[in-house]
Amino acid sequence: MKRREAFKKLGLLAIIGSSSISLLSSFKNTDTANTSITKDLSAAAGLDPSMEKRNKLIVNRNHYSFADPDNPTKSELKHTPDISLGKKDSQGHTLVQITIGMQGIIHPSTKEHWIDFISVYLNDEQISFTEYRNGGIRGFQDFYVKLNKGDKIKAVSGCNIHGIYSSSILV
Ligand SMILES: [Fe+2]
Structure with missing residues (x-):
C-alpha cells in the first residue's frame, strides 16, 4: 500500500517536472520569437542592430x-x-x-x-x-x-x- 502511494507521488512529480520544463521552453521560444520580431521591425525602420553595441559604450548620463x-x-x-x-x-x-x-x-x-x-x-x-x-x-x-x-x-x-x-x- 505504501509502495503504491509512493509510486503515485513520484508519477505526479514527474508530470509536474515535465510540464515545468515544457512551460520554460515555451517561454524561451517566445523570447526568441520576440527578439526576431524586434530585429525585423528595426530592419524595417532602417535601424541598424549594431546600435546596441554603440549604446553599450554610453556609460555616463550625469549632468x-x-x-x-x-x-x-x-x-x-x-x-x-x-x-x-x-x-x-x-x-x-x-x-x-x-x-x-x-x-x-x-x-x-x-x-x-x-x-x-x-x-x-x-x-x-x-x-x-x-x-x-x-x-x-x-x-x-x-x-x-x-x-x-x-x-x-x-x-x-x-x-x-x-x-x-x-x-x-x-x-
Ligand atoms: Fe568627452
Missing part, C-alpha cells in the same frame, strides 16, 4: 555644469554646446548653429569617445533630438528657426564618457 563659471576648465569647455546665430533667410528663419566645444576646443569624435546626442529646446520646448553614431561624425547642427526677441535657445549634448552638458542663449 554637469561649470564648477566655477568664471574659470571653466578645458574639459568643461570641450563638452559644452556653443550656440551661435547667423543670418535670417527670406522667410524670417534665423540660422542657429550648434557645435560641441567652446572657445575652439573641439570634442573628439572616435569610436570610443564621441558626442552621442544633441537636443535643442526653444523656450524649454524640445524642437530637435539627434543621436550620433560613434566614430568619424562630429557633434554639430545647423537649423533655421523662427525666432522672436527674448526667445531662449538651449542645447543639451551628451558625451558617452563624460556625461551631459548644456548651454543656452537669449535672442
Whole structure:
C-alpha cells in the first residue's frame, strides 16, 4: 500500500517536472520569437542592430555644469554646446548653429569617445533630438528657426564618457 502511494507521488512529480520544463521552453521560444520580431521591425525602420553595441559604450548620463563659471576648465569647455546665430533667410528663419566645444576646443569624435546626442529646446520646448553614431561624425547642427526677441535657445549634448552638458542663449 505504501509502495503504491509512493509510486503515485513520484508519477505526479514527474508530470509536474515535465510540464515545468515544457512551460520554460515555451517561454524561451517566445523570447526568441520576440527578439526576431524586434530585429525585423528595426530592419524595417532602417535601424541598424549594431546600435546596441554603440549604446553599450554610453556609460555616463550625469549632468554637469561649470564648477566655477568664471574659470571653466578645458574639459568643461570641450563638452559644452556653443550656440551661435547667423543670418535670417527670406522667410524670417534665423540660422542657429550648434557645435560641441567652446572657445575652439573641439570634442573628439572616435569610436570610443564621441558626442552621442544633441537636443535643442526653444523656450524649454524640445524642437530637435539627434543621436550620433560613434566614430568619424562630429557633434554639430545647423537649423533655421523662427525666432522672436527674448526667445531662449538651449542645447543639451551628451558625451558617452563624460556625461551631459548644456548651454543656452537669449535672442
Ligand atoms: Fe568627452
